Each structure stands twice: as C-alpha cells, then as structure tokens.
Amino acid sequence: EAGVTQFPSHSVIEKGQTVTLRCDPISGHDNLYWYRRVMGKEIKFLLHFVKESKQDESGMPNNRFLAERTGGTYSTLKVQPAELEDSGVYFCASSHLNLLDNEQFFGPGTRLTVL
C-alpha cells in the first residue's frame, strides 16, 4: 500500500511569492490533516478535512494560507504571499474514519524556506 506522498520535498522561495504544497493521502482515507513544524518548535496542527469538507481549521495562522481538497482526494495548501516566518516543514497526514483504526499516517513533509 502506498503511503502519504507530498510534493515538493523542498521549496525555496522569496518573501512575497506564492507556493502551493500538495498532499496525496493513502487511498481510502477520508481524514486528511495538515501540520507544520517551525524550527525549534513542536509540530502544530493547521487543519483537518473529512473528505472534501473542512472539519477544523482552527490552526491556520492567517488568511495567507488556503487549503483545498476538491473531490475529497488530494489536498493543496497555498501560501500567498509567503513571509519569512512561514519557513518550516509542512506535514500532511491521513487516516480512516473507522473508530477502531484511526492511526494517522504522515507524509515525508515539504521543507519550505522563505528568503
């Protein structure tokens, strides 16, 4: 079974530019999560999709961040315009809706550097 994949693995952009991160969850996983780890800090929740619907977006830092999951399959996270403090590793995770099998599987992350 293929795991969670993320693209790109690394992105270096300048302040003010736009970047779009992509996450492909494990096939059949209705839950999809975005997390972020800023250097020196803990991994923090950004938002949670159930299929195509945003279940919880309480962790989104501001309106420069836009997440979508059209069709309930892959998801994108767009940062526009990027700021220096957006640098970090962005992880995507997915899980079943099944109560008995809710382990979150993480992707390898996208390392974003904003210069």
Place this chain on the structure above:
Amino acid sequence: RKEVEQDPGPFNVPEGATVAFNCTYSNSASQSFFWYRQDCRKEPKLLMSVYSSGNEDGRFTAQLNRASQYISLLIRDSKLSDSATYLCVVNPNTNAGKSTFGDGTTLTVKP
C-alpha cells in the same frame, strides 16, 4: 503553559539500558494518546497507542494516568536503532481530530 509537555532531554544512554520518558497534558477532556517516533529529517511514525490499562509491545511499555494527566514510555534493553526523537501526542477525540504534539525527547543510544 504548553498543552503537551515532555521531558526536555536529550537522553544519552548505553546499549542495554532502560530509559523512561514522561509526558503531561493539560486538556483533561483528551481522549486518545500516542507515542510517535521521528528519525532525523523524517516523518513521525506511530510507535504505540496508550491505554489506561497500560500496554506493552516487546521492549516498549506505555502507561496512562488520567487522574494525573500523565503518560509514560519505558524502553527496556535499548538498541542502537532506538535512537530517535520520541513524540508524545494527544487527541481530544476518540476518533479523528487534530493531534497535539509535545516538543519531543531525543534519545541517543551509544555502543
């Protein structure tokens, strides 16, 4: 105060040692608890879920004390391959929902 706090570490132990990690959480409504392992520059991977009755998986034992809002992980007979960062993770729901992570405790097992 952070929602999930872990031993600051790092822990440096010889092979064969027993090491224990501690974690406390502030949200008394939390429902599910996990230990994840993260290798350098890799993604977190589930090590084990933590139940009130305690659970054991080989050399690893996890305990949960809801009254004290405390979680522990014990590793016996440490191996070199156990070197990693161990993340304490707490969820508010039994099913899905956001995970709240601790900062992680780094373990280095030396020959």
